[in-house]
Amino acid sequence: MSENTTANYSLGGQVPTGPKILTSRWESADGHTYDGYVRTGGYTALRKALTTMSPAQVHDEVKASEMQGRGGAGFPAGTKWGFLPADVHPRYLVINGDESEPGTYKDRLLMEKDPHQLIEGIIIACYAFGAAQAFLYVRGEMALAQERLAQALNDAYANNLVGKRICGTDFSVDITLTWGAGAYIVGEETALIESLEGERGMPRLKPPFFPASKGLYMQPTIVNNVETLSNLPYIVNQGGTTFKDLGGATSSGMRIFAVSGHVNKPGVFEVPNGITTFRMLFEAPEYCGGVRVNRKVKAFIPGGASAMWFFDEHLDLPLDKPTVDQAGSMLGSGAIVVMDETTDMVKACWRVVRFFARESCGKCTPCREGTTWLERILHRILTGNGRREDLDLLFEVSESISPGLAWPPRQTTICPLGPSAVSPIASAVNRFRNEFEHYIEHGRAIAGVEYVPMHAGSSHGAHAHV
Amino acid sequence: MSRFNDSNVTLAKEIIGRFPRAKSAVIPLLHLAQEQDGYVTRDAMSHIAELVNVTTSEVYGTATFYEMFKFEPIGKYCVNVCTNIACQLVGGWELLEHAEEKLGIKAGSTTDDGLFTIEDVECIAACTEAPAIQVNYRYRYKVTAENLDQLIDDLRAGRLADEIPPHGTLARVRQNTTEAWANTGIEAQAKVDAG
Ligand SMILES: Cc1cc2nc3c(=O)[nH]c(=O)nc-3n(C[C@H](O)[C@H](O)[C@H](O)COP(=O)(O)O)c2cc1C
Ligand code: SF4
Ligand code: FES
Numbered sequence: 001m002s003e004n005t006t007a008n009y010s011l012g013g014q015v016p017t018g019p020k021i022l023t024s025r026w027e028s029a030d031g032h033t034y035d036g037y038v039r040t041g042g043y044t045a046l047r048k049a050l051t052t053m054s055p056a057q058v059h060d061e062v063k064a065s066e067m068q069g070r071g072g073a074g075f076p077a078g079t080k081w082g083f084l085p086a087d088v089h090p091r092y093l094v095i096n097g098d099e100s101e102p103g104t105y106k107d108r109l110l111m112e113k114d115p116h117q118l119i120e121g122i123i124i125a126c127y128a129f130g131a132a133q134a135f136l137y138v139r140g141e142m143a144l145a146q147e148r149l150a151q152a153l154n155d156a157y158a159n160n161l162v163g164k165r166i167c168g169t170d171f172s173v174d175i176t177l178t179w180g181a182g183a184y185i186v187g188e189e190t191a192l193i194e195s196l197e198g199e200r201g202m203p204r205l206k207p208p209f210f211p212a213s214k215g216l217y218m219q220p221t222i223v224n225n226v227e228t229l230s231n232l233p234y235i236v237n238q239g240g241t242t243f244k245d246l247g248g249a250t251s252s253g254m255r256i257f258a259v260s261g262h263v264n265k266p267g268v269f270e271v272p273n274g275i276t277t278f279r280m281l282f283e284a285p286e287y288c289g290g291v292r293v294n295r296k297v298k299a300f301i302p303g304g305a306s307a308m309w310f311f312d313e314h315l316d317l318p319l320d321k322p323t324v325d326q327a328g329s330m331l332g333s334g335a336i337v338v339m340d341e342t343t344d345m346v347k348a349c350w351r352v353v354r355f356f357a358r359e360s361c362g363k364c365t366p367c368r369e370g371t372t373w374l375e376r377i378l379h380r381i382l383t384g385n386g387r388r389e390d391l392d393l394l395f396e397v398s399e400s401i402s403p404g405l406a407w408p409p410r411q412t413t414i415c416p417l418g419p420s421a422v423s424p425i426a427s428a429v430n431r432f433r434n435e436f437e438h439y440i441e442h443g444r445a446i447a448g449v450e451y452v453p454m455h456a457g458s459s460h461g462a463h464a465h466v
Numbered sequence: 467m468s469r470f471n472d473s474n475v476t477l478a479k480e481i482i483g484r485f486p487r488a489k490s491a492v493i494p495l496l497h498l499a500q501e502q503d504g505y506v507t508r509d510a511m512s513h514i515a516e517l518v519n520v521t522t523s524e525v526y527g528t529a530t531f532y533e534m535f536k537f538e539p540i541g542k543y544c545v546n547v548c549t550n551i552a553c554q555l556v557g558g559w560e561l562l563e564h565a566e567e568k569l570g571i572k573a574g575s576t577t578d579d580g581l582f583t584i585e586d587v588e589c590i591a592a593c594t595e596a597p598a599i600q601v602n603y604r605y606r607y608k609v610t611a612e613n614l615d616q617l618i619d620d621l622r623a624g625r626l627a628d629e630i631p632p633h634g635t636l637a638r639v640r641q642n643t644t645e646a647w648a649n650t651g652i653e654a655q656a657k658v659d660a661g
Contacts, residue, residue, distance in 0.1 A: 090486075090654035102550045102589035133486070133651025140497075140534050141546075141590060143603040146637035153641050163646035172648035176484040177641045181493050181532030184588065198492035198518070200531035217487060217655060260552035260593035267594050305551065305589075337552050337593070351554050355588055361531075455549075455559045 011277075012316050015284045018246050018272040021234040021254050022227065026113045032148050034155035037116035043161055045233035046120050049127055050169045053236075058128040062232070064240030066252040070106075071096055071187075071225030072304070072333045074321050081129045083212035084220045090132035091220040093125055094196065094211075095229060097138040097145070098180060098187035102305035102355055103335030105258040106268055107226035111138065111145035114230070115152035119175065121229035123162060124236055126173045129222065133174050135196055140180040149177055184359040188415050189223040191361070202363045203415040227256060227334075248274025251320045257281065261338035262295070263288035274320035278302070278310070281319070282338060295340040299431070303332025305352045306420035308407055309427035328407045344449045345435045349428035350378035356421035367418030370401040374421055381436060383454050384443030391436055394429060398422040468503055469513040478517055480643050486655035488518040492528050496535055500634040505536040536633075541576045541583035543621050544633045545569075546600045549586050552593035561597045562586055564611045568618055581622060583633075604630050 025031025025040060037043070049058050063078030084091055095118070099107040110118060122134050136153075138146050153175060156162045164172050178196065185191050186201035190209055193216050195201040208214060215221020231253060235243045244252040251274025259281055260266045265288050269281065281287045282297065291297055299309045302319075308329040310317075317323055324331050339348060357375035362368045374397055377390050395405075402409040402419040405426045409419035429436055438446040445451040470478055478498060482491040492514060499510035506529055508522075515522040529535045547565055549558040562573060565584050569577055573586040592598035595607035599614070606617060620626050631638065 090651055090658070092651065099591050100589060103552055103593050104589070105591045105593045108591045131651075132654045139591070140493075140532070140636070141600065141603050143636050144605075147639040150637055150639040150641045154639075154644075157642075157644055157646045160646065163644075164648045172650050174484070174648050174651060178485075178490070178494055179497070179636075181496065182534035183532050195493065196490055197487070198489035198520075198528055200528055202531075217658075219655070219658070258594050260596055261555045266552075266596070301551070335593070337555070339555060343555065347554070348551060351549070351551050355550060358588065452559070455563055 011280050011284060013277075013280075015280045015286065016272040016275045018254050018270075020270055021243075021246075022110065022114075022117075022230055022256055023268075023270045025117070026109065032113055032115055032152070034116065034152065034159065037114070041237075042116050042233075043120055045236035046123055046161060047167050049124050049236050050167050050171055055128050055130060058124060058236060061235055061240040062128065065231075065235045065243040066240075067228065067231055067235070067243065068251065068321060069225055070227035070255065070334065071223075072101065072306075072330075074331065077224060077228055080212065080224075081125075081222060083210075084129055084222065085213055088220050089130070091130060092216045092222070093122065093129075093131040093134040094189075094192060094216060094221055094223045095122060095134060095136045095226060096187060096189065096192060096223055097136060097142075097226045098184075098192060099139055099142075099226070099333075100184045100187055101333045101335060102352065103258065103260060103301060103337045104304055104333040105260070106256040106334060108139075108142055108145055109268060110226050110230050110256075111142070112148050115145075115148045116156065117233055118149075118226055118230050119152055119156050119162065121232035122175055123166065123173060124232040125222070125224065125229055127171055131173060131222070133176065135216070136175055136177050137192055137196060138177070138179040140182050142179075146177070146179055153177055183361075184355075185361045185415075185417060188417065191415070192223060193221065200361075202361045203417075205414055247272055248318065248320055250274060250322045255319070255334060257319065257334045257336055259288050259336045259338065261300070262292045262340035262343070263290065263338050264292055265289045271319070274323075275318055277316050277318050278336070279315040281336070282315070288338075291338065291340050293340075295342065297338060298341045298343050299339045299345070299348075299427070301335070301337040303330045304335040305355055306330075306416065306423055307332050308423050309431075311431065325408075330408075342448065342450045344445045344451060345428045345432040346378070346382055346439050346445065347452075347454075349424045350375070350382050352424040353378055353421050356417060360417060360421075364413045364418065366401045367413045367421075370397050370418060371421045373397045374425065378425075381439045384439070386436075386440035386443075388440060390440060391429060391433070394425055398425050468507055469509050470499070470502065474498055474502055475517075477640075478514075482518060483643060483652075484641070484647075486652045487659070489520055489524075491518055492520075492525055493532070496525075496529050496532075497636055500535060501636065502634070504542075504632065504634045505539050539580070540633060542581050542632045543601050543630065544583045544585060545618075546585045546587040546590065546603075547573070548588070548590050548592070548596070548598050550589040550593075552589070553596040553598060556596045558597045561599070561609055561611065561614065565614055565618075568615060582618070602630050602633050603636060
């Protein structure tokens, strides 16, 4: 792999910089411990909030920060908290640590490397909207995150930072650590609540089951992402507007993006939100340092497997929610996957679709049946058994899940998982139709892509949760 | 076929005590059962049902939704190779194939000596470290065929026993309930549930 790959690129402007507010302890050997956290300013925001601010004042700072949720939908946290019906108690906070959208890699690091920052954020949120209890739901497969959070919670309890009369005030709240057992769909907030009630993790219909009014145990519930809550200590200490000003006009604060795939230095980067461009992230030496072997970008996924794909004409867009939405995709969970010009688009498309076929919870027919069909059709194309009518069939099945293949999708399903399976098809088949046709004609990839025959045991969406 | 032993019954009750409704503890208790026996037995599910006051079939219904729960013995080391998009792009499938050759089994099966199971898994949130794998949910990053061979040899020789406990054991540090526990949510929900 050649080293000096960035020299010939123009980044289209100065690469913006900003403070590390979420990742400041990631490099430190003891950043995850109670001592390491307190030594670096930890729990000062909690004390400040509890002893000098009213809950409404804390909520006002979060509103002023204009922080968009980092779990995928990008809804402003302060606004979401405002949807809680007044005077209905108990109300709960559920923390979504299920991180399993392909390409997404930041919540696990926040939990492993800075668990106290998250705990501090959780208590601040509970104080701001009066939660009686918080439930920290971690993805089942993340053993180290579970261990680090358990230790951090035990230490926080022992130091009067969680539980009874926190910091000597009248405010009391518990955090219960719990975890899943392997099911992507449980990341969807109503499915998460079902799972937390001890059920199969299938989404609830919205309306009527909007968590803010009918959530956990049918009580008002806020579901927030790990990264969202990890921002709260900074917002309380520095103020909402200071946070806001770190980012662009329509995307505030700093934000973490994971860039994987065909770049020289894949990595997880905290960048000023809304003003850094994709090109900067891919090419700047302080980030990914260019596409491997000086190749060109063929396509990239800007926001997780559910997102529509982007191409070279999108490289100079800023990572700004409204800009990316407008361009027909989403920043989702900050998961960027770069594919260079040698990528087999049929195989890439199939692999993402197989994920959704496997993870469909089976509650609604268009998704359960449709995603399985899509996967089977793509798999037969990939293994040299494609038929001429298959491309039309792919679109026909896609239409039954996501009418009009619109963006944002119109769904015939209970939750957005079904339509997500259509994104890679609408992206790859439309743009690289010749590659699919070549497979159908010749049973293999076009010249110029890295053709590797299919692994024999890799077929079909075998274990849908039905 | 085993129910919880005495110390796990105590632990199970402590876990249940941190939720406003007992059924919420089902998934953590299924993990505890899997930790005790290496997989989830019928008797363990009946025992969980008794502890949280639901039927065994309700526990079974929940358990079968989640991929981490196994209902028959699997390998002592479960090797999960990620083949999702970021890993596929840099050789996830080739790595899986190598693991299959090395162990002489296909993904989804277990070696005759009961030591290894291989699974072809979805994204494990290590995409920038691709290709990534987990052994009993402990990570290995940027794995090559050579590292994989070494890893398997080390596991076989028992050299990683401290770092990687047998399948079933997940977190080795647990949350404790101490006198600092506030119980506010549980009391408030109990009032609502009592009408
Ligand atoms: C299929 C699906 C999977 C999701 N997975 C996650 C996840 O793993 N983590 C997460 O925080 N949000 C996930 N979400 C989004 C949640 O439903 C919810 O919007 C989010 O947790 C809210 O937190 P935020 O407002 O702080 O972003 C998922 C949504 C869908 C439809
Ligand atoms: S769209 Fe798919 S994942 Fe979502 S509820 Fe329906 S079947 Fe389940
Ligand atoms: S795609 Fe393999 S870890 Fe995310």
